[in-house]
Amino acid sequence: MDAQKKIQAISDEFQQLQTELEGLVDARQKLESQQQENQGVQSEFAQLDDESNIYKMVGPVLLKQDKTEATMAVNGRLEFIEKEIKRIEKEIEEKQDKSEEKRSEMLQIQSQAQQQQAAAASA
């Protein structure tokens, strides 16, 4: 059956889109938790007085860091994460639109096939 093959192909594409969508949602979740952690550090730094000692873990050693330097690093990371989240959110939207398209395409072919069958039966 021609219609069945078409439906199969579209359903495969639909599945593909769904897995891609899942991957993107996972990525966004990871970014969000990173964002939260960085925001926590940022607010912690904001409460510190300027003399407090800040160290950064680099591999197996702790390196002493300037407060302004550390704050800048965290701010930079937050900026980057925000951009990434926006980018991924846009991709998620695109994928959702595409899979919605596929879904309606599938339904259309299905109803067409049903109509043809009904016509054939009544003829």
Added chain:
Amino acid sequence: MELSPGSVNLASLSLPQLRSLQTRLTSELEHLTTSHAKLRAAQAKFRDCVRSINDGVTGSESKGTTGRDEILVPLTSSLYVKGRLTDREKVLVDVGTGFYVEKTPEKAIAFYDDKVKGLDENLVELEKIVQAKNSQLRVVEEVLRQKMLSGEGADAGAQSA
């Protein structure tokens, strides 16, 4: 999503739809419960930190640790060496993302208490959601059972037979 609660009459759904709703709610509930357990574990870890500072660094009368500098330093989870506490005034606190901040014990305790409090708020929120999901699931299961008992279940059975 078409399944936002309250806007859809559950009784109007078909058996397969109800079943998929049931599995979805169950998996959501599972996910939320593991999150809940993780938050609890994190909270316990922070409480442990506070306890360690109180008993170990500051020293407590009742535990007999005041003024005693000998400690055992864990090198691995099963190997310890003797050490000596040389500084009770400063501790290094992991504030996340690889940053460590030097703090006084009092400030460190305040930091951890803050974390515990924040987690408490999250836990309360999460418990509310878990309860809501739980009651939703119960309603769905109830409707499902009624449908199975009444005509539709028999119909579906007759069709598949």
